Amino acid sequence: MSQKIVPNIWFDRNAGEAGEFYAGILPGASAHVSATYPDDVADWQADFAGEALTVDLDVDGYLLTLINAGSEFRPNPSVSFMLNFDPLRFDGDRDAARSSLDAVWAALADGGTVRMELDEYPFSPRYGWVEDRYGVNWQLILTSPEGESRPFLIPQLTFTEAVDGKAREAAVFYASLFPDAGVGYLAVHPPQSTGAEPGTIMFGEFRLADQWFSMMDGGPDHDFAxxxxxxxxxxxADQDELDHYWDALTAVPEAEVCGWLADKYGLSWQIVPENMGxxxxxxGAYAKMMEMKKLIIDDF
Incomplete structure (x- = not known):
């Protein structure tokens, strides 16, 4: 089954460079330009005419799309990417898995910002959280081969500020919209927790369209959302399906543009046809798209 939900990451004119960087350091990764800006873009996009618009990054069979745009937005820790270094992916060799994790960590940390030091923690013998030179956040973890298998890459959503405490609710809501979906393991902050509201999600998992995601409540005091x-x-597949997800998710009218929307938790989505290319x-397709909020397939 093809990947239904594809995380898109915004880059400031350097998506091509970033794609090459990630392809060179992440196990089983490759990158290629998947779309270019047309020559007849609007005046305010003139610098992008003919340049890469999107770069597809395949990481061990998981697709990420890198958007080559301007400085309007930048990724932040509210959405990070878990990299699960399971010894079973290294023929059961725990030392090889750890060495691979350490090598990826060193590359991501070069020019980046360490958010949690690479170290031993109660939940893993080797874990760290780093924001790389492009602002993309990664969590690297050495997992147990005895545990339930998970994909190498899993997006994690961190609910902060006004939506702190909404992680469980959001996971249930999202799972109600997609096929092959459900909420899995949940770990909550205990009553004696300090720095977090007891009962909020410390770590949780959910599936949408048979894809794994993880989530946590990050607290109300962060400077990111x-x-x-x-x-x-x-x-x-078609307009009916597009309408289904658009109508269920959109909650911020001023965020509706070119197939983009923001939901009631502030998370950004793009609802696009499979044959968008x-x-x-x-x-005139690009100009028509720029005039749309929800995409209308027949109007292209």
Whole structure:
């Protein structure tokens, strides 16, 4: 089954460079330009005419799309990417898994910002959280081969500020919209917790369209929240399916533009047809898209 939900990450004119960087350091990764700006863009986008618009990054079979745009947005820790270094992926060799984790960590930390030091923690013998040179946040963890298998890459949503405490509610809501979905393991902050509201989510998992996500309540006092720096692109078969996700998710009218929306938690989504590449090859398609809020397939 093809990947239905594709995280999109916003870059400031350097998505191509970033794609090459990630392809060079992440196990089983490759990158290629998947779309370019047309030559007849609006005046305010003139510098991008003919340049890369999106770069597809394949990480061990998981697709991320890097958006080549301007400085309007930047990724932040509200959406990070878990990298699960399972010894079973290294023929059961725990030392090889750890060495691979350490090598990726060193590359991501170079020019970046360490948010949690790479160290031993109660939940893992090797874990760290780093924001790389492009502002993308990664959590690297050495997992147990005895545990339940998880994909190498899993997006994590961190609910902060006004939506702190909403992680469980959001996971249930999202799971109600997608096929092959459900809420999995949940760990909550205990009554004696300090720095977090007891009962809020310390770590949780959920599936949407048979894809794993994780989530946590991050607290009300952070200086970051969901925005367009990272969005979730949902690929749909037809207008009816597009309408289904759009109508269920959109909650901020001023955020509706070119197929983008923000939901009631502030998380950004893009609801786009599976054949978007084909649609964009039609005469005047880019200009038509720029005039739309919800995408209308027949209007391309």
């Amino acid at each position: 969901f925005d367009c720096g990272v969005s979730l692109e949902v690929r749909v 084909e649609l964009m090859e039609r005469p």
